[in-house]
Amino acid sequence: MVTAKVWVLKKHFEGFPKTSDFEMKQVALANLKDGELLLESVFLSVDPYMRPYSKRDMKEGDVMIGTQVARVVESKNPAFAVGAFVVADGGWRTHFISDGKDLNPLPPSWPESLPRSLALGTLGMPGLTAYFGLFDVCKMKPGETVLVNAAAGAVGSVVGQLAKIGGCKVVGCAGSDSKVAYLKKIGFDEAFNYRTVTSLDEALRKASPHGYDCFFDNVGGEFASIAINHMKKYGRIAVCGAISQYNDTVPQKGPYIQIPMIFKELSMKGFIVTSWNNGREEGVKALLKWVLEGKLKYHEQVTEGFENMPAAFIGMLKGENLGKAIVKV
Ligand SMILES: NC(=O)C1=CN([C@@H]2O[C@H](COP(=O)(O)OP(=O)(O)OC[C@H]3O[C@@H](n4cnc5c(N)ncnc54)[C@H](OP(=O)(O)O)[C@@H]3O)[C@@H](O)[C@H]2O)C=CC1
Ligand SMILES: CCCCC/C=C\CC(=O)/C=C/C=C/C=C/[C@@H](O)CCCC(=O)O
DSSP states (O other), rough: OOOOEEEEOOOSSSSSSGGGGGGEEEEEEOOTTOOEEEEEEEEEEETTHHHHHHHOOOOSSSSSOOOOOEEEEEESOOOTTTTTTTEEEOOSSEEEOSTTTTOOOTTTTTOOOOOOGGTTTSHHHHHHHHHHHIIIOOOOOOOEEEEETTTTTHHHHHHHHHHHHHEEEEEESSSSHHHHHHHHHHHHHHEEETTOSOOOOHHHHOOOTTTTEEEEEEEEEHHHHHGGGGEEEEEEEOOOOOOOTTOOOOOOOOOHHHHHHHTTTOOEEEEEEGGGGGGGHHHHHHHHHHTTTSSOOOOOEEEGGGGGHHHHHHHHHHTTTTEEEEEEE
């Protein structure tokens, strides 16, 4: 009998999550039934969505939601051989049983040169978010100017590079000078540290005096309220996330956006990447091609040890990650 370690939400978050909000437990797994398979997590993802989704979708005592790259260790399901790797949404668990229905197999042709953890980042949900958000929501065109915040993160760093591949000028912001240096290294035309500039308004104007055609918003809040005034006429805003608001105990009250929306005749669209689940294969194929061509660089913030999942999650929310935050079991 296999005993899994799991992390449960001991107490709903109030403001920033604390390690005391989590509790590690041990769960004895039953023997496999026909059609089932036993999976062992190899890499686990920590993502911003877990913060707001935990409030909406979880009750105290539930196993934390999340995804992983897992290896098949035992199988009574002919579609999955022992040793195969899959992306699963098994939550924060070291081992779990699946009936095979909600698993995304990694292609057997996965290049040996690439870490399988990329299936949680650049070649997975965050990378697909950038891909579909930029091409289908922003509808960027060559020669345009693209703005992206949280630009050194899992989604933002892909957005900026895809925009460069698409022939655009790219402006990004991040929360440290080292992240800003990384952005310039991977090809951003302009980048600034939003925490240290004296004026966001001035920084946005200096980076692109004629404004922005596309704004890929990962942050929301005050930044978005200022950035909207720098949009060009007929600009497009892809509302991807609002991480500056996820940990609010009292909702922020921003300026109202109707005047610039009307005056500049802007388009603003919120989106969730799972709406493109049918396009997953197309997206991963395109992203993989660019990675193998060296046009799409990736960086992973790897935390070692299942016991460190809460710390990795909290660290990501506080900006301690460069690129995709993952936990290596
Ligand atoms: N709509 C969708 O389907 C999806 C939406 N998302 C959203 O995209 C955004 C980025 O996700 P992801 O790339 O996975 O995460 P990241 O890898 O970018 O990590 C989160 C980053 O957000 C930044 N951040 C945290 N707090 C603040 C704040 N108060 N103000 C400004 N920046 C902040 C930090 O970077 P910094 O150093 O720059 O502060 C931190 O590193 C999130 O809002 C997420 O919810 C992600 C996936 C799918
Ligand atoms: C409850 C309010 C939510 C407000 C918006 C918050 C966050 C947006 C966001 O970050 C959404 C992310 C969605 C991610 C979905 C991930 C998993 O469902 C599946 C990913 C597994 C995979 O296919 O790789």
